[in-house]
Amino acid sequence: MTTSARLKLADDLVFRPWWWDARQRHALPEPEMPAHADVAIVGGGYTGLSAALTAARGGARVVVFDAEDPGDGASTRNGGMVGDRLKPSFPKLEKSFGIERAKALMAEPANAVDYVERLILDLGIDCDFGRMGRYYPAVNPAHFRAMETSLAAEQAARGDIGATMVSAEEQAQFVASPLYAGGRVQSRTGGLHPAKFHDGLMDAARNAGVTVLARTAVLGLEEEDDFIRLDTGLGYINADRVLICTNGYTGNLQPDLQRRVIPVTSAIAATEELDPALVERLIPGGRMITDSFNLLNYFRPSPDGRRILLGTRPGLFAAKQGPRLAQYIGNRIGQIFPELDGTQITHCWWGKVAFSFDHFPKIGMNERIGHALCYGGSGVAMSVWLGHKLGQKALGDLSGRTAFDDMAFPGRFYYRARPWFLGPAMAWYGSQDRMAGRYRRAA
Numbered sequence: 001m002t003t004s005a006r007l008k009l010a011d012d013l014v015f016r017p018w019w020w021d022a023r024q025r026h027a028l029p030e031p032e033m034p035a036h037a038d039v040a041i042v043g044g045g046y047t048g049l050s051a052a053l054t055a056a057r058g059g060a061r062v063v064v065f066d067a068e069d070p071g072d073g074a075s076t077r078n079g080g081m082v083g084d085r086l087k088p089s090f091p092k093l094e095k096s097f098g099i100e101r102a103k104a105l106m107a108e109p110a111n112a113v114d115y116v117e118r119l120i121l122d123l124g125i126d127c128d129f130g131r132m133g134r135y136y137p138a139v140n141p142a143h144f145r146a147m148e149t150s151l152a153a154e155q156a157a158r159g160d161i162g163a164t165m166v167s168a169e170e171q172a173q174f175v176a177s178p179l180y181a182g183g184r185v186q187s188r189t190g191g192l193h194p195a196k197f198h199d200g201l202m203d204a205a206r207n208a209g210v211t212v213l214a215r216t217a218v219l220g221l222e223e224e225d226d227f228i229r230l231d232t233g234l235g236y237i238n239a240d241r242v243l244i245c246t247n248g249y250t251g252n253l254q255p256d257l258q259r260r261v262i263p264v265t266s267a268i269a270a271t272e273e274l275d276p277a278l279v280e281r282l283i284p285g286g287r288m289i290t291d292s293f294n295l296l297n298y299f300r301p302s303p304d305g306r307r308i309l310l311g312t313r314p315g316l317f318a319a320k321q322g323p324r325l326a327q328y329i330g331n332r333i334g335q336i337f338p339e340l341d342g343t344q345i346t347h348c349w350w351g352k353v354a355f356s357f358d359h360f361p362k363i364g365m366n367e368r369i370g371h372a373l374c375y376g377g378s379g380v381a382m383s384v385w386l387g388h389k390l391g392q393k394a395l396g397d398l399s400g401r402t403a404f405d406d407m408a409f410p411g412r413f414y415y416r417a418r419p420w421f422l423g424p425a426m427a428w429y430g431s432q433d434r435m436a437g438r439y440r441r442a443a
């Protein structure tokens with residue numbers, strides 16, 4: 001039987017990302033919008049900046065538009081976990097696509113992590129990147145056994161993927177929590193400081209000659225014979241290619257795209273500064289942790305090892321942005337780490353991720369318009385990787401091919417722009433999670 005603790009809200013609790021304390025705001029002189037671009041990019045998060053960097057390095061004149069300050073979307077709000085997995089398990093992929101395609105699909109996120117690491121090293125980005133590994137604790141023995149079966153199938157097909165199972169008895173080396181029943185460790189993944197990473201990408205894109213226009217929404221796209229005309233907050237610009245990199249903030253610029261992209265709120269809270277020895281004991285080695293609940297907990301130490309940051313999909317609590325949401329996340333921290341009873345929450349924030357209906361990332365490019373989005377909750381590495389691939393596609397470079405290229409991008413007849421079904425779906429997932437927790441206690 002597990003007990004849980006109650007964390008308190010600090011009197012000076014702020015509703016902004018803890019990461020922003022270290023963020024450089026790019027207060028450079030506003031550049032002028034040119035009349036023409038080879039490649040115009042909508043969205044200045046990781047996807048857009050990565051695509052911009054690749055296209056500019058390939059010789060294209062590139063303009064990036066962001067409706068807000070670039071990075072104000074998910075790219076400076078996330079947990080900074082650099083994952084090397086797709087959401088569907090390997091056995092599921094194999095069943096749907098056959099073994100060779102399943103291997104190719106699973107190789108994409110692993111390639112994404114390698115690419116991010118190379119980029120950080122090449123550009124000299126100081127963003128606390130490390131391959132400290134990720135631990136996936138199971139919330140009950142049934143989840144543990146499913147992880148074990150899935151890992152065995154994947155290892156049989158792909159060889160050593162840097163993963164091992166960890167028993168409940170060994171678990172304290174990975175997370176000191178009574179809530180979990182062992183789990184799976186992935187040793188080749190890691191974490192970074194998301195805002196510092198975005199700053200580094202922004203500097204690199206600008207140094208490569210990219211024009212970045214902040215607080216300039218793209219309001220409309222009109223296809224002419226030889227170019228696309230973009231209607232923007234600053235007037236019109238013509239571009240040979242347009243790349244849509246708007247992920248969870250996708251609006252009605254292309255209604256046909258919008259009805260395939262489901263925005264979902266993810267929210268994080270940070271504790272006050274703790275004794276670093278306590279943080280190291282609770283989460284040894286500074287690892288990233290993602291548990292097996294449907295409405296999962298993802299958590300980690302801050303890069304300075306002084307705080308614990310925990311995120312989740314808050315479901316209906318997403319609508320109660322403010323103290324109730326902070327307390328909800330604080331209660332989750334208390335369930336995992338009862339000894340943090342009385343610890344204060346000092347920061348809470350949220351943002352939008354995007355899912356496709358089949359849970360796969362999506363990338364595509366027709367003659368003039370392309371998109372890369374729908375990374376689910378695992379977009380830090382994948383957005384940079386697919387942004388890079390999209391940049392290559394915009395240059396007409398065949399190395400821009402990916403294993404996702406020929407996948408369907410399904411919509412649903414009942415969904416246009418408002419994901420009304422998320423409330424009931426989250427309530428269902430929440431009830432499943434409560435059952436999963438009860439089963440653990442009964443076992």
Ligand SMILES: Cc1cc2nc3c(=O)[nH]c(=O)nc-3n(C[C@H](O)[C@H](O)[C@H](O)COP(=O)(O)OP(=O)(O)OC[C@H]3O[C@@H](n4cnc5c(N)ncnc54)[C@H](O)[C@@H]3O)c2cc1C
Pocket residue numbers: 042043044045046047048065066067068069070071072073074075076077078079080081082083216217218219245246247248249250251253266267268298311349350351352353354372373375376377378379380381382383
């Ligand atoms: C709270 C939270 C925690 C997360 N944690 C993790 C994690 O730990 N690990 C992980 O791998 N992933 C995580 N993610 C997901 C990850 O952050 C995203 O997948 C990734 O940042 C997506 O980058 P992006 O550039 O595609 O989108 P975004 O960074 O969201 O950028 C999209 C941009 O498009 C702009 N835009 C939209 N419409 C227009 C328009 N018409 N004109 C101009 N601009 C427009 C928006 O202003 C926005 O800046 C998390 C996300 C959130 C919100």
